[in-house]
Amino acid sequence: MTALLFRDDPYQAEAEAVVVGHSAEGAIILDRTVFYPTGGGQPGDSGHLLWEDKKLPIATAVKIGSDQIGLVAAEPLLMPAVGTMVRQVLDWKRRHRHMRVHTALHLLSVVIPLPVTGGQIGADKGRLDFLMPEVPSDMQAIEDALNRLIDRDLAVTESWITDEELLANPGLVKTMSVMPPTGQGRVRLVRIGTGSGQIDLQPCGGTHVSRTAEIGRIALGKVENKGRQNRRVSLSLVD
Numbered sequence: 001m002t003a004l005l006f007r008d009d010p011y012q013a014e015a016e017a018v019v020v021g022h023s024a025e026g027a028i029i030l031d032r033t034v035f036y037p038t039g040g041g042q043p044g045d046s047g048h049l050l051w052e053d054k055k056l057p058i059a060t061a062v063k064i065g066s067d068q069i070g071l072v073a074a075e076p077l078l079m080p081a082v083g084t085m086v087r088q089v090l091d092w093k094r095r096h097r098h099m100r101v102h103t104a105l106h107l108l109s110v111v112i113p114l115p116v117t118g119g120q121i122g123a124d125k126g127r128l129d130f131l132m133p134e135v136p137s138d139m140q141a142i143e144d145a146l147n148r149l150i151d152r153d154l155a156v157t158e159s160w161i162t163d164e165e166l167l168a169n170p171g172l173v174k175t176m177s178v179m180p181p182t183g184q185g186r187v188r189l190v191r192i193g194t195g196s197g198q199i200d201l202q203p204c205g206g207t208h209v210s211r212t213a214e215i216g217r218i219a220l221g222k223v224e225n226k227g228r229q230n231r232r233v234s235l236s237l238v239d
Protein backbone atom coordinates (compact mmCIF):
# COMPACT_ATOMS: atom_id res chain seq x y z
CA MET A 1 0.00 0.00 0.00
CA THR A 2 1.06 3.63 -0.51
CA ALA A 3 1.58 5.62 2.73
CA LEU A 4 -0.50 8.82 2.58
CA LEU A 5 1.90 11.58 3.68
CA PHE A 6 -0.67 14.28 2.78
CA ARG A 7 -3.01 12.79 5.37
CA ASP A 8 -0.47 13.23 8.19
CA ASP A 9 0.72 16.65 7.02
CA PRO A 10 -1.09 18.47 4.18
CA TYR A 11 1.69 21.12 4.26
CA GLN A 12 4.41 18.67 3.24
CA ALA A 13 5.31 19.60 -0.36
CA GLU A 14 8.33 17.33 -0.94
CA ALA A 15 9.43 13.87 0.11
CA GLU A 16 11.78 11.04 -0.79
CA ALA A 17 10.15 7.77 -1.87
CA VAL A 18 10.90 4.49 -3.59
CA VAL A 19 9.20 3.35 -6.81
CA VAL A 20 7.41 0.10 -5.98
CA GLY A 21 5.58 -0.51 -9.26
CA HIS A 22 3.83 0.78 -12.35
CA SER A 23 0.10 0.45 -13.00
CA ALA A 24 -1.30 -1.16 -16.16
CA GLU A 25 -2.00 2.40 -17.40
CA GLY A 26 1.60 3.46 -16.78
CA ALA A 27 1.18 5.42 -13.53
CA ILE A 28 4.16 5.35 -11.13
CA ILE A 29 3.45 3.80 -7.74
CA LEU A 30 5.55 4.99 -4.78
CA ASP A 31 5.84 3.52 -1.29
CA ARG A 32 4.77 6.89 0.19
CA THR A 33 3.43 10.05 -1.39
CA VAL A 34 2.60 13.71 -0.81
CA PHE A 35 0.39 13.66 -3.95
CA TYR A 36 -3.35 13.72 -3.16
CA PRO A 37 -5.17 11.45 -5.66
CA THR A 38 -8.31 12.63 -7.46
CA GLY A 39 -11.28 11.95 -5.20
CA GLY A 40 -14.02 13.51 -3.10
CA GLY A 41 -14.39 16.31 -5.64
CA GLN A 42 -10.76 17.38 -5.20
CA PRO A 43 -8.40 17.13 -8.22
CA GLY A 44 -5.25 15.03 -8.05
CA ASP A 45 -2.02 16.93 -7.38
CA SER A 46 0.52 17.84 -10.02
CA GLY A 47 4.27 18.43 -9.65
CA HIS A 48 7.39 16.52 -10.62
CA LEU A 49 9.71 13.66 -9.74
CA LEU A 50 13.50 14.01 -9.54
CA TRP A 51 16.10 11.23 -9.63
CA GLU A 52 19.72 11.15 -10.76
CA ASP A 53 19.84 13.96 -13.35
CA LYS A 54 16.24 13.43 -14.49
CA LYS A 55 13.05 15.39 -13.99
CA LEU A 56 9.61 14.00 -14.86
CA PRO A 57 6.57 16.33 -14.76
CA ILE A 58 3.52 14.78 -13.09
CA ALA A 59 0.09 15.82 -14.40
CA THR A 60 -2.08 14.24 -11.70
CA ALA A 61 -2.40 11.44 -9.18
CA VAL A 62 -5.02 8.70 -9.12
CA LYS A 63 -6.16 5.93 -6.79
CA ILE A 64 -5.14 2.46 -7.90
CA GLY A 65 -7.15 -0.34 -6.36
CA SER A 66 -8.08 0.15 -2.73
CA ASP A 67 -4.75 1.14 -1.21
CA GLN A 68 -2.30 2.47 -3.79
CA ILE A 69 -1.73 5.84 -5.47
CA GLY A 70 -0.31 6.27 -8.96
CA LEU A 71 1.42 9.39 -10.32
CA VAL A 72 0.53 10.08 -13.95
CA ALA A 73 3.39 11.52 -16.05
CA ALA A 74 2.58 14.69 -17.99
CA GLU A 75 4.92 13.71 -20.83
CA PRO A 76 5.93 10.31 -22.25
CA LEU A 77 9.48 10.53 -20.94
CA LEU A 78 11.66 7.88 -19.35
CA MET A 79 10.01 6.45 -16.22
CA PRO A 80 11.93 5.59 -13.05
CA ALA A 81 12.35 1.82 -12.70
CA VAL A 82 11.09 -0.15 -9.72
CA GLY A 83 13.49 0.30 -6.82
CA THR A 84 14.56 3.82 -7.84
CA MET A 85 14.76 6.37 -5.02
CA VAL A 86 13.02 9.56 -6.19
CA ARG A 87 12.30 12.99 -4.77
CA GLN A 88 8.66 14.00 -5.26
CA VAL A 89 7.79 17.69 -5.40
CA LEU A 90 4.27 19.10 -5.44
CA ASP A 91 3.04 22.06 -7.45
CA TRP A 92 2.46 23.61 -4.03
CA LYS A 93 0.80 26.80 -5.27
CA ARG A 94 -1.95 24.79 -6.98
CA ARG A 95 -2.39 22.34 -4.07
CA HIS A 96 -2.57 25.14 -1.49
CA ARG A 97 -5.33 26.79 -3.53
CA HIS A 98 -7.19 23.45 -3.52
CA MET A 99 -6.83 23.43 0.28
CA ARG A 100 -8.21 26.98 0.55
CA VAL A 101 -11.16 26.28 -1.77
CA HIS A 102 -11.85 22.93 -0.07
CA THR A 103 -11.94 24.46 3.42
CA ALA A 104 -14.12 27.32 2.13
CA LEU A 105 -16.64 24.73 0.91
CA HIS A 106 -16.87 23.29 4.45
CA LEU A 107 -17.77 26.81 5.61
CA LEU A 108 -20.27 27.21 2.76
CA SER A 109 -22.10 24.15 4.11
CA VAL A 110 -22.25 25.94 7.48
CA VAL A 111 -23.74 29.20 6.20
CA ILE A 112 -26.13 27.26 3.93
CA PRO A 113 -27.29 24.48 6.28
CA LEU A 114 -29.03 22.37 3.63
CA PRO A 115 -28.32 18.83 2.38
CA VAL A 116 -25.38 18.73 -0.05
CA THR A 117 -25.85 16.58 -3.16
CA GLY A 118 -22.48 17.13 -4.86
CA GLY A 119 -19.41 19.30 -5.09
CA GLN A 120 -16.27 20.13 -7.02
CA ILE A 121 -12.98 21.80 -6.03
CA GLY A 122 -10.66 23.76 -8.31
CA ALA A 123 -7.61 25.97 -7.90
CA ASP A 124 -9.62 29.19 -8.40
CA LYS A 125 -13.17 28.22 -7.55
CA GLY A 126 -15.33 25.49 -6.10
CA ARG A 127 -19.00 24.65 -5.84
CA LEU A 128 -21.56 22.73 -3.84
CA ASP A 129 -24.93 21.50 -5.06
CA PHE A 130 -27.65 21.83 -2.46
CA LEU A 131 -31.11 20.40 -2.07
CA MET A 132 -32.51 23.94 -2.19
CA PRO A 133 -36.04 24.38 -3.60
CA GLU A 134 -35.90 28.19 -3.17
CA VAL A 135 -32.94 30.46 -3.89
CA PRO A 136 -32.09 32.48 -0.74
CA SER A 137 -33.26 36.07 -1.20
CA ASP A 138 -30.09 37.64 0.15
CA MET A 139 -26.96 35.93 -1.22
CA GLN A 140 -24.85 38.92 -0.18
CA ALA A 141 -25.72 38.21 3.45
CA ILE A 142 -24.54 34.60 2.97
CA GLU A 143 -21.28 35.78 1.39
CA ASP A 144 -20.75 38.20 4.30
CA ALA A 145 -21.42 35.43 6.85
CA LEU A 146 -18.91 33.18 5.08
CA ASN A 147 -16.20 35.86 5.14
CA ARG A 148 -16.91 36.55 8.80
CA LEU A 149 -16.28 32.87 9.63
CA ILE A 150 -13.00 33.07 7.70
CA ASP A 151 -12.01 36.20 9.65
CA ARG A 152 -12.59 34.40 12.97
CA ASP A 153 -9.45 32.40 12.09
CA LEU A 154 -10.92 29.17 13.43
CA ALA A 155 -8.66 26.14 13.84
CA VAL A 156 -9.22 23.24 11.44
CA THR A 157 -8.39 19.98 13.20
CA GLU A 158 -9.01 16.29 12.69
CA SER A 159 -9.67 13.24 14.75
CA TRP A 160 -10.20 9.58 14.01
CA ILE A 161 -12.90 7.45 15.52
CA THR A 162 -13.66 3.79 15.09
CA ASP A 163 -16.91 2.59 13.54
CA GLU A 164 -17.85 1.25 17.00
CA GLU A 165 -17.27 4.64 18.69
CA LEU A 166 -19.35 6.30 16.00
CA LEU A 167 -22.24 3.87 16.40
CA ALA A 168 -22.02 4.14 20.22
CA ASN A 169 -22.33 7.95 20.07
CA PRO A 170 -25.46 8.82 18.12
CA GLY A 171 -25.16 12.40 19.45
CA LEU A 172 -21.93 12.76 17.51
CA VAL A 173 -23.63 11.87 14.24
CA LYS A 174 -26.25 14.52 14.92
CA THR A 175 -23.60 17.24 15.04
CA MET A 176 -22.27 16.21 11.65
CA SER A 177 -23.70 17.51 8.42
CA VAL A 178 -23.03 14.21 6.65
CA MET A 179 -23.41 10.65 7.93
CA PRO A 180 -19.95 9.12 7.57
CA PRO A 181 -19.48 5.84 5.71
CA THR A 182 -18.68 2.95 8.05
CA GLY A 183 -17.11 -0.36 7.17
CA GLN A 184 -13.49 0.82 6.79
CA GLY A 185 -12.85 0.32 10.53
CA ARG A 186 -12.32 4.00 11.25
CA VAL A 187 -13.57 7.38 10.10
CA ARG A 188 -11.63 10.64 9.84
CA LEU A 189 -13.49 13.67 11.14
CA VAL A 190 -12.61 17.24 10.20
CA ARG A 191 -13.60 19.86 12.76
CA ILE A 192 -13.72 23.64 12.32
CA GLY A 193 -13.52 25.63 15.54
CA THR A 194 -12.94 24.04 18.93
CA GLY A 195 -14.97 23.53 22.10
CA SER A 196 -18.02 25.77 22.24
CA GLY A 197 -16.68 27.57 19.17
CA GLN A 198 -17.01 24.46 17.01
CA ILE A 199 -19.08 25.26 13.93
CA ASP A 200 -18.61 22.19 11.74
CA LEU A 201 -17.74 18.52 12.07
CA GLN A 202 -17.84 16.20 9.12
CA PRO A 203 -16.14 13.11 7.77
CA CYS A 204 -13.66 14.05 5.06
CA GLY A 205 -10.52 12.60 3.51
CA GLY A 206 -9.35 15.73 1.65
CA THR A 207 -6.67 18.32 2.40
CA HIS A 208 -7.53 21.49 4.37
CA VAL A 209 -5.75 24.62 5.55
CA SER A 210 -5.02 24.63 9.30
CA ARG A 211 -6.83 27.92 10.08
CA THR A 212 -9.74 29.57 8.30
CA ALA A 213 -8.03 32.97 7.86
CA GLU A 214 -5.64 31.24 5.45
CA ILE A 215 -8.55 30.89 2.99
CA GLY A 216 -8.53 34.63 2.31
CA ARG A 217 -11.41 36.59 0.76
CA ILE A 218 -14.23 34.61 -0.89
CA ALA A 219 -16.81 35.80 -3.43
CA LEU A 220 -19.98 33.85 -4.15
CA GLY A 221 -21.12 33.41 -7.76
CA LYS A 222 -24.62 33.32 -9.19
CA VAL A 223 -26.87 30.50 -7.98
CA GLU A 224 -27.58 28.09 -10.87
CA ASN A 225 -30.56 25.80 -11.25
CA LYS A 226 -29.61 22.13 -11.50
CA GLY A 227 -33.00 20.45 -11.67
CA ARG A 228 -36.17 21.30 -9.78
CA GLN A 229 -34.81 20.87 -6.25
CA ASN A 230 -31.09 21.34 -6.78
CA ARG A 231 -29.20 24.63 -6.80
CA ARG A 232 -25.50 25.04 -7.48
CA VAL A 233 -23.63 27.63 -5.38
CA SER A 234 -20.13 28.56 -6.60
CA LEU A 235 -17.42 30.44 -4.75
CA SER A 236 -14.08 31.79 -5.85
CA LEU A 237 -10.86 32.92 -4.22
CA VAL A 238 -10.59 36.69 -4.60
CA ASP A 239 -6.79 36.78 -4.26
Ligand SMILES: [Zn+2]
Residues within 6 Å of the ligand: 102, 106, 190, 204, 205, 206, 207, 208
Ligand atom coordinates in the same frame (compact mmCIF):
# COMPACT_ATOMS: atom_id res chain seq x y z
ZN1 LIG B 1 -12.89 18.37 3.64
